[in-house]
Amino acid sequence: MNSRERFLRACKNQSVDRPPVWMMRQAGRALPEYRALRKKYSFEKLLTTPELAAKVSLQPVKRFDLDACIIFSDILVVPEAMGLKLKYSPEISLKPPIRTKYDIARLKIPEVNQALGYVEHAMKNARQELGKKFALLGFSGAPFTLACYMIEGWSSKSFSQAKKMLYSEPELFTSLLEKISKVVADYLRMQMEAGADAVQIFDTWAGELSPGDYEQKVLPVLQELIHKLKSASVPVIYYINGIANLLEPAQSTGADVLGIDWRVSLSEVRKQLGKEQALQGNLDPALLLSSKSIIRNKVHEMINETKGRGHIVNLGHGLLPETPLQNISAFVQAVKDWKK
């Protein structure tokens, strides 16, 4: 069983020799070979040059022998493709912030192969390098999470402007989600056609909502999006940071795999959602700042909760840039050493 087979079988909750493993934000700042490239090229240059993006995507897979390679990109490329001005330095900004129906009307629904063709080419490059031995993952921000960034003009502590629109003008908010969702659907379909074995939808900020608001205002758009994607038979992973109070609606999105953060145990998730639901997660990234033996114990405890079935091992959020390399190795090795 090679890595790609293992990964795809885990997505479908089929038996595997051991659970597959990868890490959110595995490509990037934690790796010296990435930092070396960043001395030569700007972040934008790495993102938009297919050969370089593919190279960065492969770095962690080569170093740690992971089962899956996620394409190196950024969720803000979608708002940029919709017409916003994206800057990464001196600080991240996304302008102008989207606040009115006129702002929403001005947003473009781009031809993704043109506006985001560099991602398509990066995926094709990565696919070629990986062959069919390793799984290749595409991704996008979820409509809600992208809407948060677009309304705020990048990030925010409380997402108060995004919530103000959601609470005050729910129809306007929905129209924005629907417009973003169209682009996300095209974008993920493009990635699937370029060779993605699975795609992950990052709804990082959905955990900021009450269950009622999530169900009424976010879920319908997501259900439609995931329904559209499923005709391609490529597994869809749906991730929320802070999913504990949204487990049942998240399951009802129709995603094949749910990404779980560490604030809820996988056994509790299985209790609530049934053991047929494939899961991904869920070690606290800060745990990788501890030591090899602590990491090993925690990884084995975590896998024992699912018995390694229907479980893609991952962190519960992105890898921290300051994580020691030997601890990342210990994390991966612990998964490989796990015995049923």
Next chain:
Amino acid sequence: MNSRERFLRACKNQSVDRPPVWMMRQAGRALPEYRALRKKYSFEKLLTTPELAAKVSLQPVKRFDLDACIIFSDILVVPEAMGLKLKYSPEISLKPPIRTKYDIARLKIPEVNQALGYVEHAMKNARQELGKKFALLGFSGAPFTLACYMIEGWSSKSFSQAKKMLYSEPELFTSLLEKISKVVADYLRMQMEAGADAVQIFDTWAGELSPGDYEQKVLPVLQELIHKLKSASVPVIYYINGIANLLEPAQSTGADVLGIDWRVSLSEVRKQLGKEQALQGNLDPALLLSSKSIIRNKVHEMINETKGRGHIVNLGHGLLPETPLQNISAFVQAVKDWKK
């Protein structure tokens, strides 16, 4: 039934004419009369001058006719009293960060009446102004949340240093929590003796932990702390931002009232914890950026979930500085207009 009686009866889950109402961070930046004072005095000056701190505490109660007055202070005064250097400008810092057993050993267990006597006097001043008509609340950061700030040297996106200690050196982490907890106990007892009708323990960051780590590493210290406090028969309110996955252990702290954020509905909390548990919360502060009619509907929906019994109406986190005054009034008025 006056405001103080209403508040104290709600803490004990006794019948009331309507639920009492106050807001976390009600004293401060949202009010023009506070901003006017800040033009004359630094933040530190307002904190440490009892007459001024009492004045700021009373401002929102006078303007909005709230049921409770929380003393104007800051949770970082406890780390400062333990010997750390606290600065609020040009940015908040708390130095040196606590990382080793030597750092912990050097922390002082101060005589709170000396080190924090200005809070005692502010409470006495506020009590005198309020009489027995309004409830007066004291507060402190919880040991875990204060430990996070002390280890990081103020705030952090991921609290990775605090978690590194928690995961790598759990005994060291516990010794820090225990040392902080001693001071918090003395500090809250001092506030009770100075006239507090109830005290709130803010465990803002506990929601960043997995339920297992919370139960093993945070809960025992809290249980001991709250047990010590309860001999005074002054209600203890315990608040976590992101309590959804920690409801049962939070209840087992022994706190009289649990503060709930908006990410879980009060009816779900009642289902899990029983209707004898008094609750405080839980409107999303960002909802107060919407409009009077939306606020009114949401407030009534929320109170209907508890039928107004054993329920102190509040926000699920602190009032946002940009909240329009008329919307705060609408929030308070909606509580007063609620009919069983």
